[in-house]
Amino acid sequence: MQAIRSLFMPKWSSDVRLDGKTAIVTGANVGIGKETAKDLAGRGARVILACRDMAKGEQAARDIMREVKAAKVVARQLDLADTKSICQFAENIYNTEKALHYLINNAGVAICPHSLTVDGYEMQFGVNHLGHFFLTFLLLDLLKHSAPSRVINLSSATHAMGKIQFDDLSGEKNYHPFRAYAQSKLANVLFTREMAKRTEALGVMTYCVDPGVVNTEITRHIVRPLVDIIKTFSFVLKTPAEGAHTTIYCAVTPENQLLTGGYYKDCASAQSCRAGQDDGTALKLWAVSCHLLGIRWR
Numbered sequence: 001m002q003a004i005r006s007l008f009m010p011k012w013s014s015d016v017r018l019d020g021k022t023a024i025v026t027g028a029n030v031g032i033g034k035e036t037a038k039d040l041a042g043r044g045a046r047v048i049l050a051c052r053d054m055a056k057g058e059q060a061a062r063d064i065m066r067e068v069k070a071a072k073v074v075a076r077q078l079d080l081a082d083t084k085s086i087c088q089f090a091e092n093i094y095n096t097e098k099a100l101h102y103l104i105n106n107a108g109v110a111i112c113p114h115s116l117t118v119d120g121y122e123m124q125f126g127v128n129h130l131g132h133f134f135l136t137f138l139l140l141d142l143l144k145h146s147a148p149s150r151v152i153n154l155s156s157a158t159h160a161m162g163k164i165q166f167d168d169l170s171g172e173k174n175y176h177p178f179r180a181y182a183q184s185k186l187a188n189v190l191f192t193r194e195m196a197k198r199t200e201a202l203g204v205m206t207y208c209v210d211p212g213v214v215n216t217e218i219t220r221h222i223v224r225p226l227v228d229i230i231k232t233f234s235f236v237l238k239t240p241a242e243g244a245h246t247t248i249y250c251a252v253t254p255e256n257q258l259l260t261g262g263y264y265k266d267c268a269s270a271q272s273c274r275a276g277q278d279d280g281t282a283l284k285l286w287a288v289s290c291h292l293l294g295i296r297w298r
């Protein structure tokens with residue numbers, strides 16, 4: 001089975017060190033985020049695990065410290081479904097960190113039943129897009145001050161099936177769990193594209209990542225029999241460590257070999273779908289996101 005896997009699993013490795021760098025990884029207590037944090041810590045970076053459940057976050061920090069000699073990791077509370085929590089997290093970062101070189105917007109909720117964030121946004125749009133949009137906005141001064149710095153947004157191939165439903169962002173008229181996920185992942189692509197234009201001159205580069213199909217807990221809201229079928233074929237799924245490769249690739253590859261605002265998959269530049277390249281929609285989403293959050297981000 002391993003021999004078959006090695007035929008189609010993309011291979012990539014790099015020994016770039018990140019000593020002296022600081023990174024935040026959201027949703028770092030499990031899955032792709034935890035493996036990303038572990039890899040960055042192994043390269044010498046100080047890594048802040050931004051987790052909504054502190055017990056899980058601290059356990060992840062202990063796991064990483066056990067596996068990575070001299071790892072500099074710390075867990076901090078962040079609930080992306082609550083703008084107050086996002087503000088508190090950012091305030092804490094400004095109080096404790098002198099620099100921030102990497103913001104990895106990795107956390108995600110997928111294909112869940114209709115529910116709302118604390119602030120009343122549809123959960124998947126609220127956490128996957130708005131929460132990360134707001135977090136990035138709040139941390140931008142530190143990212144600018146630490147330039148060159150990078151923001152890496154985790155999207156998904158499912159963005160290709162997404163449409164931004166500007167007339168029903170709360171999903172109250174017509175909610176479908178998968179459509180809402182695809183919409184939020186398209187929003188990640190559009191956010192990356194629009195942000196790149198605004199922050200490139202400031203030395204803050206932005207990349208969007210499709211990690212592939214990865215064997216993680218992301219399936220937690222999908223009905224059990226379907227998950228069981230998917231897991232039967234787990235040998236064709238990426239492991240969480242493999243799923244972290246493209247994020248790490250975007251973090252360590254020299255800037256002149258990457259395109260800010262670009263979409264990356266299997267450790268290489270890739271094309272997002274047509275809707276992901278729609279500058280008009282990207283601009284409109286930017287304006288709507290600012291309006292919903294009550295912020296001015298020009």
Ligand SMILES: NC(=O)c1ccc[n+]([C@@H]2O[C@H](COP(=O)([O-])OP(=O)(O)OC[C@H]3O[C@@H](n4cnc5c(N)ncnc54)[C@H](OP(=O)(O)O)[C@@H]3O)[C@@H](O)[C@H]2O)c1
Binds near residue numbers: 106
């Ligand atoms: N796995 C795949 O096949 C796949 C494919 C394409 C894209 N992706 C993307 O990759 C990213 C990582 O996914 P994964 O597969 O590693 O999923 P995962 O194992 O389910 O991990 C998701 C992480 O996000 C956190 N999270 C969820 N809601 C949050 C909130 N309100 N505030 C803060 N953190 C929150 C979770 O925390 P808790 O543990 O506390 O819930 C968990 O740490 C996601 O953005 C996902 O959309 C995954």
